[in-house]
Amino acid sequence: MPLPIPRFHDDARAGQLYLERTGEVAAEARRYAVEHGLRPAREDRVRVAAFGIDVQVGFCIPGASLFVPGAVEDTQRSLRWLYSHLDRLTELVFSLDTHRVFQIFHPAWWRDAEGHPPAPFTNISAAEVRAGRWRATRFPEESLEYCERLEAQGRYVLTVWPFHALLGGVSHALVPAFYEASAFHAIARDTATHFELKGEHPLTENYSVLSPEVTEVKGQRVGEFNTRLFERLMTFDRIYVFGQAKSHCVLSTLRDLRTHIEKTDRSRMGRVHILVDTMSPVPAPPLDPLPPSVDFPRLADEGIDELRRAGMKVVRTTDPLDV
Known part of the structure; x- marks a missing residue:
């Protein structure tokens, strides 16, 4: 049977900013563990990971610069x-998108011919950089090559995003209600939460938790596949994935998981469970006609269906967790 919701939790606070109540949460976790006879996670016969992708203030709290509509309800x-499934979740894993002001996808990196930065959501093509429509404020040769390499992959053109998930800023933090859940699980199941930072290199985007969009620029390594995290996830019998945004960081991470499972052991594909009602896409921009490449809701749905056909499980939070 599902466990009851802890007394301190309030659904209405899922989309709110507040100081986490770790002391209160820890006391409730100790009481709750005794009342419900919870075992330490290390005793789990079937090991289950809950993998939360970028459930941070910058994406999940209304008013944040990259708030994803639907994220509050997803939270x-x-x-x-x-x-409800705390007694069967062995480990919580949270990724944290982690940036600074000067990164190739932020407005501070670029200027037009008049010296103005691009507006958020501007697309910058390699052709525009070569023509002088946009110039990089630093690392100009590397910036052009980055755009060229990105476009050669056929998935994205460089997008200038609003400043977001800045290290040291409020938008970088885990949503407070999620942080309280991580602390509650840690105390109640006697196990640490795993946090994974991503996206710190200034010369590449990093939608996927597992790898950047480009790994080398002008002979310089700017990132690589996160073998350590992949292998950690593969130690679990099941991995339940949730987070934001469905069209970008979640989808990119799942695609990386698929690629590397196919390279290593295809039998593990079914371990990945996509909690499809806990993620929302970036909205499509208000363009008419809408270019197919920026119809993010459609691309997200098609991507998830592609992963389902590859062998991943698409599930909902209302489905039973039979372990």
């Missing part, structure tokens, strides 16, 4: 699922 469903 509510995710948290109810986490608490």
Whole structure:
């Protein structure tokens, strides 16, 4: 049977900023563990990971620069699922998108001919950089090559995003309600939460938790596949994936998981469970006609269906977790 929701949790606070109540949460976790006879996670016969991708203030709290519409409701469903299955979740894994002001996808990196930075959501093509429409404020040769390498992959053109997930800023933090859930799980199951930072190199985007969009620029390594995290995830019998945004960081991470499972052991594909009602896409921009490449909701749905056909499980928080 599902466990009851802890007394301190309030669905209405899922989309709110507040100081985490770790002391209160820890006291409740100790009481709750005794009342419900929770075992330490290390005793789990079937090891289950809950993998939360970028459930941070910058994406999940209304008013943040990259708030994803639908993220508050996704957070509510995710948290109810986490608490209800706490006794069967061996480890919580959270990625943290981690940036600074001067990165290739932020406005401070670029200027037009008049010296103005690009507006957020501007696409910058390699052709425009070569023509002088946009110039990099630093590393100009590397910046052009980055755009060229990115476009050669056929998935993205460089997008200038609003400043977001800045290290040291509020938008970088885990949503407070998620942080409380991580602390509650840690105390109640006697196991640490695993946090994984991504996206710190200034010369590449890093949608996927597992690898950057480009790994080398002008002979310089700017990133590589995160073998350590992949191998950690593959130690679990099941991995339940949730987070933001469905069209970008979640989808890119799942595609990386698929690629490397296919390279190593295809039998592990079914371990990955996509909690499809805990993620929302970036909205499509208001363009008419809408270019197919920026119809993010459609691309997200098609991507998830592609992963389902590859062998991953697409599930909902209302489905039973039979372990």
